[in-house]
Amino acid sequence: WQQKKRIGQHLTRIKRKVGVYSGKGGVGKSTVAVNLAALHASRGAQVGIFDADIDCPNVLKLMKVEDAHPHMIEGQIIPAVMHGVHVISMAAFQEKEDEAIIFRGPMIHNALTQFIEITDWGDLDYLYVDMPPGTSDAAITVMQTMQLDGFVVVTTPQELAVLDARRSINMMKKLNVPVLGIVENMTSDIFGKGGGELLAKETGCPFFGSIQLRSAFRSPDRPAALADKHVRAEFERVL
Amino acid sequence: WQQKKRIGQHLTRIKRKVGVYSGKGGVGKSTVAVNLAALHASRGAQVGIFDADIDCPNVLKLMKVEDAHPHMIEGQIIPAVMHGVHVISMAAFQEKEDEAIIFRGPMIHNALTQFIEITDWGDLDYLYVDMPPGTSDAAITVMQTMQLDGFVVVTTPQELAVLDARRSINMMKKLNVPVLGIVENMTSDIFGKGGGELLAKETGCPFFGSIQLRSAFRSPDRPAALADKHVRAEFERVL
Numbered sequence: 459w460q461q462k463k464r465i466g467q468h469l470t471r472i473k474r475k476v477g478v479y480s481g482k483g484g485v486g487k488s489t490v491a492v493n494l495a496a497l498h499a500s501r502g503a504q505v506g507i508f509d510a511d512i513d514c515p516n517v518l519k520l521m522k523v524e525d526a527h528p529h530m531i532e533g534q535i536i537p538a539v540m541h542g543v544h545v546i547s548m549a550a551f552q553e554k555e556d557e558a559i560i561f562r563g564p565m566i567h568n569a570l571t572q573f574i575e576i577t578d579w580g581d582l583d584y585l586y587v588d589m590p591p592g593t594s595d596a597a598i599t600v601m602q603t604m605q606l607d608g609f610v611v612v613t614t615p616q617e618l619a620v621l622d623a624r625r626s627i628n629m630m631k632k633l634n635v636p637v638l639g640i641v642e643n644m645t646s647d648i649f650g651k652g653g654g655e656l657l658a659k660e661t662g663c664p665f666f667g668s669i670q671l672r673s674a675f676r677s678p679d680r681p682a683a684l685a686d687k688h689v690r691a692e693f694e695r696v697l
Numbered sequence: 698w699q700q701k702k703r704i705g706q707h708l709t710r711i712k713r714k715v716g717v718y719s720g721k722g723g724v725g726k727s728t729v730a731v732n733l734a735a736l737h738a739s740r741g742a743q744v745g746i747f748d749a750d751i752d753c754p755n756v757l758k759l760m761k762v763e764d765a766h767p768h769m770i771e772g773q774i775i776p777a778v779m780h781g782v783h784v785i786s787m788a789a790f791q792e793k794e795d796e797a798i799i800f801r802g803p804m805i806h807n808a809l810t811q812f813i814e815i816t817d818w819g820d821l822d823y824l825y826v827d828m829p830p831g832t833s834d835a836a837i838t839v840m841q842t843m844q845l846d847g848f849v850v851v852t853t854p855q856e857l858a859v860l861d862a863r864r865s866i867n868m869m870k871k872l873n874v875p876v877l878g879i880v881e882n883m884t885s886d887i888f889g890k891g892g893g894e895l896l897a898k899e900t901g902c903p904f905f906g907s908i909q910l911r912s913a914f915r916s917p918d919r920p921a922a923l924a925d926k927h928v929r930a931e932f933e934r935v936l
């Protein structure tokens with residue numbers, strides 16, 4: 459597969475490439491990716507985030523990126539930088555942020571591979587790929603073309619989220635992609651606790667710890683891990 | 698479009714066809730669809746749910762459907778029935794519920810149109826279509842082939858969910874599909890309040906009310922609207 463080889467060569471300057479994934483939406487994939495990346499950057503690492511959710515991208519909004527307009531140099535996209543993190547997202551190419559991106563599968567695949575091939579990431583210690591929900595086009599394309607070191611699976615303690623996380627892990631096993639470990643998010647009296655840890659035991663994956671449900675995540679002006687010491691401690695344990 | 702006409706004729710015995718949608722995952726689309734349907738059924742209406750999330754179906758699990766195996770009569774699928782609601786879902790065709798369904802866009806489109814064409818719904822007062830997140834294949838196929846009366850948009854009060862709900866509404870406007878109204882779900886101190894109502898004002902859509910974040914939704918043995926009087930009152934107001 460020519461493309462996979464080309465992409466592999468293009469990404470050699472990135473030391474570690476990690477996907478953040480679950481088939482279930484709204485469990486905190488973008489939140490976990492953004493906070494892990496921001497924490498790395500605050501410790502001086504060179505780190506990037508690729509928002510692989512082509513039709514409903516959220517990373518620019520979550521990070522409150524100010525100058526989102528993409529800069530192109532010699533046909534390569536230069537990622538925006540916010541809180542020390544290099545960010546690339548489909549949202550940067552939208553006139554208005556609430557414009558509907560109505561792409562069928564093949565166009566999602568093309569948009570993803572284009573972003574991967576023409577973004578100039580420079581030298582990075584870490585690249586986090588924030589995945590969209592579902593086990594369809596975006597997941598298949600990223601798993602088959604980007605040769606990531608592996609995926610962090612995010613789940614809430616709830617029954618439905620754990621079921622879809624299990625499906626995601628089965629997909630990764632089928633496509634021979636490593637599961638690095640499981641993070642439980644939104645642990646609380648309302649949603650429960652322990653669902654993520656139990657999933658880790660049952661699937662034989664490492665358990666990276668849990669993040670409590672907190673109002674500190676309500677549209678902070680910077681990633682909650684930089685703004686709240688409890689959140690910071692939880693993400694440091696995950697790292 | 699031959700298929701659209703065929704599907705239209707096949708669905709004539711259903712009085713009202715309503716989609717429950719948002720581009721954002723985890724906002725409560727399945728929860729709202731299941732509780733509205735269960736409430737209708739408890740009042741004696743004939744009601745069905747079509748789980749249009751082909752790769753990560755949750756409706757059978759949410760409703761704790763006991764005999765999920767599909768019954769076929771003369772090539773037509775007979776939906777399972779639980780709490781008086783007729784339910785059809787891709788999950789009924791899985792050997793194991795956590796099996797990964799790895800379909801690209803065209804296969805998602807085909808699976809959806811097959812379900813629509815070969816399910817024998819009988820005479821229904823209401824059919825709710827529980828949509829997957831995103832503005833890609835499933836949303837395009839359902840909006841272009843099923844001629845629904847309209848869609849209920851579900852959002853949480855949070856910034857990201859409201860942004861994706863706005864994108865969904867813009868998609869519906871582009872595809873000429875009616876927005877029936879907006880439901881705000883998970884209203885709470887943690888996630889905020891009023892995001893849904895404000896969205897309704899800004900987009901000129903009716904506001905159907907809000908559902909509080911409650912632990913009553915944590916894997917109940919029957920839909921929370923049947924088990925908890927506060928939840929029931931909230932869903933009655935939405936109806």
Ligand SMILES: Nc1ncnc2c1ncn2[C@@H]1O[C@H](COP(=O)(O)OP(=O)(O)O)[C@@H](O)[C@H]1O
Nearest residue numbers: 483484485486487488489644670671672675855
């Ligand atoms: N631990 C948490 N406590 C409170 N809110 C959270 C937490 N994690 C995520 N959120 C919020 O929940 C919503 C969904 O999270 P998001 O990262 O967008 O999930 P996903 O990327 O899986 O769709 C966002 O509005 C986010 O701010």
Ligand SMILES: Nc1ncnc2c1ncn2[C@@H]1O[C@H](COP(=O)(O)OP(=O)(O)O)[C@@H](O)[C@H]1O
Nearest residue numbers: 616722723724725726727728883909910911914
């Ligand atoms: N109002 C609520 N209060 C508490 N939990 C809720 C509420 N609405 C939904 N949930 C839970 O949140 C999770 C996500 O809801 P779900 O209906 O699966 O969303 P979607 O269909 O949009 O992905 C489920 O585990 C569900 O039980």
